[in-house]
Amino acid sequence: MSNPSVPRSSSSENNPAFVLATASATCALIVLDTNVVAVSLPSIARSFHASFADVEWVVSAYMVAFAACLLPAGALADRVGRKRMLLIGLAVFFLASLGCGMAPSALALNVARAVKGVGAAMLLTAALAVIANSFSEGPARVRAWAVWGMCMGLATTVAPLIGGVITQWLGWRWIFLLNLPVCAVLACCASRALRESRNPAPGPLDGAGSLLFGLALALGIWALIEVPTDGIASWPTCARLVACVLLFGTFIHVQRTRGHAMVDLALFRQPRFVAAVLAMFGYAACAQVMMTFLPLYLQNAFGLSAVAAGVGMLPFALAMVIGPYIGAALGKRVPPITLLSAGLLIIALGNLLTALASAASTGWLATGSERYACVALGMIVTGLGAGILNGDTQKAIMACVPSQRTGMASGISTTTRFTAIVTSVGVLGAVLAARAHAVFIAAAPMTSDVKAALDAGFMSRVLAGDTAQATAHLPAGARAALTSAAQLSFAGGFAAALCVAGLVAASVAMGVWLLGGRRETVRTQPMVSNG
Numbered sequence: 001m002s003n004p005s006v007p008r009s010s011s012s013e014n015n016p017a018f019v020l021a022t023a024s025a026t027c028a029l030i031v032l033d034t035n036v037v038a039v040s041l042p043s044i045a046r047s048f049h050a051s052f053a054d055v056e057w058v059v060s061a062y063m064v065a066f067a068a069c070l071l072p073a074g075a076l077a078d079r080v081g082r083k084r085m086l087l088i089g090l091a092v093f094f095l096a097s098l099g100c101g102m103a104p105s106a107l108a109l110n111v112a113r114a115v116k117g118v119g120a121a122m123l124l125t126a127a128l129a130v131i132a133n134s135f136s137e138g139p140a141r142v143r144a145w146a147v148w149g150m151c152m153g154l155a156t157t158v159a160p161l162i163g164g165v166i167t168q169w170l171g172w173r174w175i176f177l178l179n180l181p182v183c184a185v186l187a188c189c190a191s192r193a194l195r196e197s198r199n200p201a202p203g204p205l206d207g208a209g210s211l212l213f214g215l216a217l218a219l220g221i222w223a224l225i226e227v228p229t230d231g232i233a234s235w236p237t238c239a240r241l242v243a244c245v246l247l248f249g250t251f252i253h254v255q256r257t258r259g260h261a262m263v264d265l266a267l268f269r270q271p272r273f274v275a276a277v278l279a280m281f282g283y284a285a286c287a288q289v290m291m292t293f294l295p296l297y298l299q300n301a302f303g304l305s306a307v308a309a310g311v312g313m314l315p316f317a318l319a320m321v322i323g324p325y326i327g328a329a330l331g332k333r334v335p336p337i338t339l340l341s342a343g344l345l346i347i348a349l350g351n352l353l354t355a356l357a358s359a360a361s362t363g364w365l366a367t368g369s370e371r372y373a374c375v376a377l378g379m380i381v382t383g384l385g386a387g388i389l390n391g392d393t394q395k396a397i398m399a400c401v402p403s404q405r406t407g408m409a410s411g412i413s414t415t416t417r418f419t420a421i422v423t424s425v426g427v428l429g430a431v432l433a434a435r436a437h438a439v440f441i442a443a444a445p446m447t448s449d450v451k452a453a454l455d456a457g458f459m460s461r462v463l464a465g466d467t468a469q470a471t472a473h474l475p476a477g478a479r480a481a482l483t484s485a486a487q488l489s490f491a492g493g494f495a496a497a498l499c500v501a502g503l504v505a506a507s508v509a510m511g512v513w514l515l516g517g518r519r520e521t522v523r524t525q526p527m528v529s530n531g
Contacts, residue, residue, distance in 0.1 A: 323387015
């Protein structure tokens with residue numbers, strides 16, 4: 001990320017409010033694009049007859065490119081200029097959105113999504129640097145970050161509903177095509193409102209480190225996503241994981257030996273910094289990842305439409321908006337590490353409650369409305385924990401480094417967040433697929449017609465949300481039975497994935513507590529959510 005402490009060209013833009021609105025709207029566009037796509041995944045699967053792995057890559061290709069490019073994009077923005085980088089990012093985002101909207105196949109869509117992730121990294125780093133460069137220290141900067149955080153929270157809240165409305169009424173391609181006029185408007189605003197600024201003494205770019213990190217992350221995610229197809233012990237999976245480890249080890253070696261490394265590994269010698277980064281990873285991996293899996297669950301297990309799924313996610317999204325206020329109140333009374341651990345435990349509890357409700361498809365939760373009510377309760381608990389951590393994890397990381405290293409610390413924080421999300425998509429997706437397959441085999445009536453239909457790609461298409469096409473050639477009775485079994489299987493798989501997420505969140509909470517130590521100074525200032 002760009003270092004907000006570098007010299008500013010000027011803080012007297014013609015209209016600071018317009019500058020803030022442009023930068024905040026740019027970041028909100030990224031948040032919307034990140035979260036709005038999940039609701040459309042079943043529609044994308046039906047359009048391309050895509051597998052579950054293809055659907056996972058719609059999210060993961062974007063996230064991998066985004067996470068891999070955040071740190072180098074920030075350094076590049078300092079070098080070429082923040083305004084120029086933002087305009088270039090908008091151009092890349094525009095072209096990639098067009099490619100997504102016109103994609104003829106799932107592969108083409110995922111390639112365009114990866115390019116879009118590169119553009120998003122350019123936009124986010126440049127926009128954050130513009131805000132930091134445009135508002136001087138003190139109340140003006142505090143107000144600016146508060147407005148930015150409010151925009152991020154609002155975008156997160158409305159994203160599922162917007163995605164559902166566009167998908168159901170216009171078609172999933174318009175989720176991407178509607179970015180085109182938005183990018184054009186933002187480019188006009190940025191050209192008029194922003195003044196150019198750059199770091200007068202930028203350090204060298206760490207191209208080797210960026211490439212090694214991106215390749216290692218991509219190979220690791222590729223291995224995890226293909227586990228349901230290839231198997232955990234197969235040679236392709238093992239080869240990808242070994243290559244991932246080797247590349248990541250080489251990345252660490254490069255960072256230790258370079259004079260101007262992308263990541264200062266010395267920061268990780270501080271237990272409290274490690275605890276804060278670990279908390280960020282746990283929060284993103286166990287809570288934020290639900291923005292990907294919840295829409296799939298609501299549509300596949302409940303049979304909801306895209307709009308209904310967007311509405312159904314509101315308990316989670318609204319709780320994330322309320323959570324930061326609870327965290328700010330608690331932050332005045334409890335130490336930072338205690339607050340981080342408590343937030344992770346709340347996420348663990350919410351995940352386990354949702355898992356329990358998801359698995360209870362018969363008996364005491366016999367009806368869909370009863371089951372959804374209990375699932376919604378779990379969503380609220382998870383969302384509150386996520387809201388508490390949303391801003392506090394970032395603040396905890398920044399508090400561990402000197403002011404001249406805040407740019408790097410911010411980059412590590414954001415990279416950790418998106419790396420955690422994409423890793424969790426791969427891990428939890430593999431758990432979901434394995435458990436769903438087992439539940440489906442147990443629940444489906446194994447008649448001759450059904451056995452004939454169970455080809456290698458059948459279950460993958462079911463998990464992706466393409467049950468109707470996967471069973472279209474079967475007799476009506478077998479089709480109804482398989483549809484019911486498919487809904488049960490996805491609910492069972494989702495419950496298993498959430499159990500893993502809950503246990504991981506609880507384990508991370510313990511790790512954060514142990515690393516942070518018990519003796520802390522109580523926080524005296526409330527936190528400000530960073531969205």
